[in-house]
Amino acid sequence: MSAGAGRLSALGIDVGTTVVKAVGYDEQGAEAAVSRGAVPVDRPRAGWAEQDMGAVWAAVVEAVRAVVDEAGSAPGLLALTAQGDGAWLVDADGAPTGPAPLWNDGRAAQVLADWTRTGVEEEFAATTASRPSTGMAAPLLAWFRDHDPDRLARSASVLSCSGWVFSCLTGERVTDLSGALSLLDADRRDWSDDLLAATGLVEHRGLLPELRGDDARVATLLEGAAAELGVPAGTPVVLAPYDIAATAIGAGAVERGAATCILGTTLCPEIVVEKVPAGVRTGITVASGTPGRWLRAFPTMAGGDVLEWATRTLGAADVRELVALAADSPPGARGVTFLPYLSPAGERNPFTDTAARGSVHGLSFDAERPDVARAVLEGLTMTIRDCLAVADQAPRSLALCGGGTASATWVQLIADVTGLTVRRCADTEVGARGAVLAGLVATGAEPDLSTAARRVPEAGEPVEPETGAAAHYDAAYADFTALRETVRPTWGTTR
Numbered sequence: 194m195s196a197g198a199g200r201l202s203a204l205g206i207d208v209g210t211t212v213v214k215a216v217g218y219d220e221q222g223a224e225a226a227v228s229r230g231a232v233p234v235d236r237p238r239a240g241w242a243e244q245d246m247g248a249v250w251a252a253v254v255e256a257v258r259a260v261v262d263e264a265g266s267a268p269g270l271l272a273l274t275a276q277g278d279g280a281w282l283v284d285a286d287g288a289p290t291g292p293a294p295l296w297n298d299g300r301a302a303q304v305l306a307d308w309t310r311t312g313v314e315e316e317f318a319a320t321t322a323s324r325p326s327t328g329m330a331a332p333l334l335a336w337f338r339d340h341d342p343d344r345l346a347r348s349a350s351v352l353s354c355s356g357w358v359f360s361c362l363t364g365e366r367v368t369d370l371s372g373a374l375s376l377l378d379a380d381r382r383d384w385s386d387d388l389l390a391a392t393g394l395v396e397h398r399g400l401l402p403e404l405r406g407d408d409a410r411v412a413t414l415l416e417g418a419a420a421e422l423g424v425p426a427g428t429p430v431v432l433a434p435y436d437i438a439a440t441a442i443g444a445g446a447v448e449r450g451a452a453t454c455i456l457g458t459t460l461c462p463e464i465v466v467e468k469v470p471a472g473v474r475t476g477i478t479v480a481s482g483t484p485g486r487w488l489r490a491f492p493t494m495a496g497g498d499v500l501e502w503a504t505r506t507l508g509a510a511d512v513r514e515l516v517a518l519a520a521d522s523p524p525g526a527r528g529v530t531f532l533p534y535l536s537p538a539g540e541r542n543p544f545t546d547t548a549a550r551g552s553v554h555g556l557s558f559d560a561e562r563p564d565v566a567r568a569v570l571e572g573l574t575m576t577i578r579d580c581l582a583v584a585d586q587a588p589r590s591l592a593l594c595g596g597g598t599a600s601a602t603w604v605q606l607i608a609d610v611t612g613l614t615v616r617r618c619a620d621t622e623v624g625a626r627g628a629v630l631a632g633l634v635a636t637g638a639e640p641d642l643s644t645a646a647r648r649v650p651e652a653g654e655p656v657e658p659e660t661g662a663a664a665h666y667d668a669a670y671a672d673f674t675a676l677r678e679t680v681r682p683t684w685g686t687t688r
Contacts, residue, residue, distance in 0.1 A: 200219060200220060200264065200266045201217040201218065201219065201225060201226075201260075201261070201264045201266050201267065201268040201269075202218055202219060202220045202222070202268060202269055202270070203217075203218045203268050203269065203270040203271075203272060203629045203632060203633070204216065204217050204218070204257065204260060204261070204268035204270070204271050204272070204424075204629075205218070205272050205273075205274070205622070205624075205625030205626060205627075205628040205629040205632075206253060206256070206257060206271065206272070206273045206274070206275075206358070206625065206628065207274050207275065207436060207439070207622060207624040207625040207628065208232075208249060208252075208253060208273075208274070208275035208276060208354055208355065208358055208436075209275075209276055209436065209457065209458065209624075210232075210234065210276050210295065210296070210297070210457075210458045210459075211231060211232060211233075211234060211458055212229050212230065212231055212232065213229065213230045213231075213232055213249070213252040213253055213255075213256050214227065214228070214229050214256065214622045214624070214625055215227070215228045215229075215253070215256035215257045215259065215260045215625070216260070216621075216622045216625040216626070216629075217260040217261070217263075217264050217268060218268075218626075218629060222648045223650075224620065224621065224622070225264060226259075226260045226263045226264050227260070227621060227622060228255075228256040228257075228259035228260050228263075229256065230252045230255050230256050231252075232244060232248060232249055232252045233245075233248070234295065235292065236537075238300075239537060240298070240299035240300055240302065240537040240538060241294065241298055241299070241300050242294065242295045242297045242298040242299070242328075242537075242538070243292040243293055243294045243295060243298060244292060244293050244295060245292055246281060246283075246289040246292065246293050246357055247289065249293075249354065249357070249358070250357075250358060250361050253358055253361075254421045254422060257271075257422045257423075257424070258421070258422055258423050261422065261423045261424060262423065267423065267424045267425055267428070268424065268428070269428065269429075270428070270429050270431065270629070270632050270633075270636060271362065271414065271424065271428055271429070271430045271431070271632075272430075272431040272433050272625075272628040272629045272631060272632030273355055273358055273359055273362070273430065273431065273432055273433060273628060274355060274433045274434065274435060274436045274438075274439035274624050274625070274627065274628040274631075275353065275354035275355035275358060275435060275436055276295070276296060276354045276355075276435070276436055277296060277353060277354070277371070277372060277374065277435040277436060277437065277479075278295070278296035278326070278328045278329045278330065278353070278374065278375070279293050279294055279295045279296050279298070279328060279330065279333070279353065279354060280293060280294050280330050280333040280334060280337070280351050281293040281351065281352040281353060281354055281356065281357040282337075282344065282345075282348040282350070282351050282352075282400075283348065283349060283350050283352060283357070283360065283366065284347055284348060284349050285349040287350075287360050287361075287364070287366060289357075290344055290347045290348045291344055293354070293357070294328065294333050295328055296326075296328035296329075296459075296492075297328050297458075297459075297494055297536055297538055298327060298328045298333065298538060299327045299328075299536070299537050299538030299539065299547060300327070300333075300336055300340075301327040301328075301332035301333050301335065301336040302327050302538070302539070302547040302548075304327070304332040304335045304336055304339075305325060305326070305327055305332055305545075305547055306547070308325065308332070308392070313391050313392060316387075316388065316391050317331070317375075317388060317391070317392075318472075318473050319471075319472075320377075320378055320379070320385050320387065320388045321374060321375065321376075321377055321378070321379055321385075321388070321477075321478070322379040322469045322470055322471075322473050322477075322478035322487075323374055323375075323379075323473065323476065323477035323478050323479075324473060324474070324475050324476065324477065324541070324545050325375065325545075326494075326538075326541035326545065327538050327539070327541075327547060328538065329374065329375035330351055330353075330374075330375045330376065331375040331376050331388075331392050331394065332375075332392075334351060334392075334394055334397055334400070335392055335393060335394060338393070338394070338397065345397060345400070348400060349366075349399075349400070350366045350400055350401075350402050351400045351401065351402070352366060352368065352402060353368055353372035353435060354435075355368075355369075355372060355432060355433075355435055356368045356372055356402060356432075359412070359430065359432045361418060362412075362414055362415065362418050362430045363412035363413060363414065363415060363418075363430050364412075364415050365412050366402050366403075367402050367403045367404070367405050367432065368402050368403075368404060368405065368432075369404070369405045369406070369407075369410060369432050369433075369434060369435075369480070370382060370404065370405075370406060370407070370434075370480035371434040371435045371438045371479045371480045371481075371482070372434075372435050373404055374477060374479065376388055376389060376392075376394075376401065379469045379478055379487075380469055382404075382406070382480075383404060384398075384401050384404065386398075405432060407480075407482060407483070407484055407634075407635075408635075410431045410432045410433065410631070410632075410635040411429050411430070411431050411432075411635050411636060412429075412430050412432070413426075413427045413428065413429060413430065414426055414427060414428040414429075414430050429632075429636055431628070431631060431632035431635045431636065433482070433627065433628035433629075433631035433632060433635075434479070434480065434481065434482040434627075434631060435479070436624045437455060437461050437463060437479065437488070437490050437492060438479050438480070438481055438482055438488050438490075438627075439482075439624045439625075439627035439628045439631065440453065440455050440461075440594055440595075440623050440624040440627055441453050441463055441465065441481065441488055441627065442481075442482055442626075442627030442628075442630050442631055442642060442645075442646065443594070443618070443620060443622075443623035443624055443625070443626035443627030443628075443630065443649065444592040444594055444618050444623050444627070444649065444652075445592070445646045445649035445652075446463075446465055446592060447465065447481070447482075447483055447486070447642045447643055447646045448465060448643065449465055449466065449467050449486070450464065450465065450586060450588065450589075451464070451465045451588075451592075452464045452465075452581075452588030452590070452591050452592065453591065453592040453593070453594060454577055454591055454592070454593055454594075454607070455492075455594055455595045456496070456497065456593060456594070456595035456596060456597025456598055456603070457496060457497055457595040457596060457597070458496055458497050458498055459492040459493050459494070459495075459496045459497075460492070460493045460495075460496035460497075460573065460576055460577055460580070461490055461491065461492040461493070461496075462490070462491050462577055462580040462581050462584065462591075463488050463489065463490035463491065464488070464489050464584050464585065464586060464588055465481060465486055465487075465488055465489075466486070466487050466488070466489050466585055466586070467485060467486055467487075468487070469487060470489065470585055474583065475491065475542055475543050475544060475545065475583050476489055476490060476491045476542055476543070476580075476583065476584070477489075477490050477491075477492070478490075482631050482634075482642055483641070483642045483643070489584060489585050491542040491543055491580035491581075491583070491584065492541070492542060493540065493541065493542050493576055493580070494534070494536035494538050494539065494540050494541050494542075494549075495533055495534060495535045495536040495540070495551075496573065497512075497595070497596060497597060498535070499533045499535050499551075499569065499572075499573055500512045500515060500516075500569070500570075500573070500597075502535060503515055503565075503566065503569040507562050507565060507566055508562075509566070512600075513599075513600070515566050515569075516566075516570065516600045516602050516603060517602075518562060518563050518566040518567075519563060519566040519567040519569070519570045519602065520563075520567075520602050521563035521567075522561075522563040522564045522566065522567035522568075523567075524571075524609075524662070524665055524666075524669075525571075525665070525669060526555075526564045526565070526567035526568040526571060527559065527560060527564045528555040528557075528560075529553065529554070529555045529556060529560050529564045529565060529567070529568040530553070530554045530555050530568055530571075530572065530672070530673060530676055531551070531552075531553050531554075531565070531568035531569050531571070531572035532550075532551050532552050532553075532554075532572060532673075532676065532677055532680070533551055533569065533572040533573050533576055534549040534550055534551045535550075535551040536549075539684075542580055543576075543579045543580045543582065543583045546681070546684065548684040548685030549681075549684055550684050552680060553565065553568065554676060554680075555568075570602075570603060570606060571606065571610070571669070572673070574603070574606050574607055574610040574611075575610060575669070575670055575673045577607060577610070577611060578610050578611050578666075578670055579670075579673075579674065581611060588613065589613070589614075590613055590614040590615065590616065590655070591607070591611065591613045591614070591615045591616075592615070592616050592617075592618055592652060593607065593615050593616065593617050593618065594617075594618040594620075594623040594624075595623075598617045598618070604617060604656055605656055605659070608656045608657060608658045608659075608662075609658050609659055609662035609663075609665075609666055610662075610666045610669075610670070611658075612658050612662075612663045612666070612667075613658070614655045614656070614657055614658075615655070615656045616652040616653055616654075616655050616656070617652065617653040617656075618649075618652055618653075619649075619650035619651060619652055619653060620649075620650060626649065630642065630645040630646065630648060630649075631645075633645050633648075
């Protein structure tokens, strides 16, 4: 919790995969109070990743209440963003019908394999301008249809995480365009009946909630929720775009060509574009919150959680110690290379392969802990470059946000590996800032996001690639991608 809170003008809620954040902003738009609470991810079976929906709501209540109590005043606006994808199923009364499988859940791998074999994947990509992954709502609904039809029979709506929390706050079961990713006709900005037919989900169309556009994001806080949060009933509640889009807004990336990269549980390079692309090979296309603009994003299945894994595996006290360990090894990690595809669900960007697995190469008796730590950090950073390489346009600079920006070593490595000028965002919680900016536009306090983005605090000093780094990492990147293609045939062969 931060100190020095005062009268709140707005409060942003960002429900991440493992951490729920609530940020109170004062009347000048500065962060006045921040509260964070952990939410566990349950893995009851190999490849599964799910959350208790009630626990997520409880964490939201605790975080918001803490900010309000510290400030001693209630905000005039609540703005909400959250992790995307998943299947947050509720019954006719709005109660969960079970735990929610998340964006990084892998149970629908066979569904995706069948879609690839039968051509549904290509129709999906052509309709949504996004490549499907196992944790999207459509393949998860197909999995429930085949393996747990009773769950679908008991459910009345399939929501996103933000849709679930919004329903707890307002009683409305809806989704905004950014949260409709996996069954959205991107050109028509509406649910796709053709895609429902192709995926065999026509009989479950009733589960799809009402779609809300950029001009219909606002509802009011219910009395019951108000009592839990300590915020007056009737307070406006804004359903902002989901977290990667809200983060781009909070970083000020709202104009064409602006690029950001989230260093969180997922690594997510993303670039603002002006039209829905055709023939997408990878990545997703998300409604950005600005009419006529979209976000081309490349969220990976594994990101910051790889650093947590390496911290445990290498016996470091925490991620900070892991990064310090990596700094004791030279660029190239003395020949050790790490492929960071550790998610049990495989990888979705910059390629899709549910069988993808991580590995360490180049080990010898000469390799020590710092070399492996360095290889892990370089492998993750190569993934950022890999995603940017398949983007529709090349950025000239890159705004960085998320927990990973606390590491100056990693920030410098990102500049060196990508060859780009990078800047760290000034806010501690960029997604919450973006949600509030979207909220100001939705409630009429700002005319549009371009104007609202002027409220974004000045970014930190630019970090330039170090002299001589480009040539080294150009060669290292070529070696990294060649190694991946060499070992790819071995994925899925180990049982």
